[in-house]
Amino acid sequence: MKRLSPEGRTVAMLLGVVVTMGALAWAAVPFYNWFCSVTGFGGTTQVSDSASDEVLDEVVRVRFDANTDDNLEWTFRPMQTRMDLKIGENGLAFYEAINNSDVPITGTASYNVAPEVAGYYFIKVECFCFTEQTLQPGERVEMPVSFFVDPDLVTDRDADFVRDITLSYTFHKTEPRQAALDTGTADTIN
The missing domain is CATH 2.60.370.10 (Ctag/Cox11)
Structure with missing residues (x-):
């Protein structure tokens, strides 16, 4: 298995951050609605x-x-x-x-x-x-x-x-x- 170069690892980490942030943004509205309905917030x-x-x-x-x-x-x-x-x-x-x-x-x-x-x-x-x-x-x-x-x-x-x-x-x-x-x-x- 070939190891990624330092630049490749940086790109992979940045891509992981972007995917994680996208997933969190997608889940924010349903989570907020659930939180408000449970707590009355x-x-x-x-x-x-x-x-x-x-x-x-x-x-x-x-x-x-x-x-x-x-x-x-x-x-x-x-x-x-x-x-x-x-x-x-x-x-x-x-x-x-x-x-x-x-x-x-x-x-x-x-x-x-x-x-x-x-x-x-x-x-x-x-x-x-x-x-x-x-x-x-x-x-x-x-x-x-x-x-x-x-x-x-x-x-x-x-x-x-x-x-x-x-x-x-x-x-x-x-x-x-x-x-x-x-x-x-x-x-x-x-």
């Missing part, structure tokens, strides 16, 4: 299959916020500005979306809560944000979100002060999932 909320079975006698105020991406021709707003709930009590809030264009538009909602530390304790049971939404021209829909604030919030010394939480959504224009599958661009859709 960045205000990422949690998901549950069922409502809370424990309700405390302490109240938390949830405020609702709505935004749209600049290229989405929708009106999107919360149908209530705030809700006072007991910690652990299941809440049901509604958002309204209207397609102001003359063509069908599909959108996907991104979301977070503030303060960020509350993300780990803000639990969604059902949400319009779990799937893409397609609105026909002029269509108006009311979209529900079912949620609760986990009672463990009061025992976390980093979050026990939280009694005001803002749930914020931003709708982004996306290509409909089926159209993406038909055209082979499904990998580019969230």
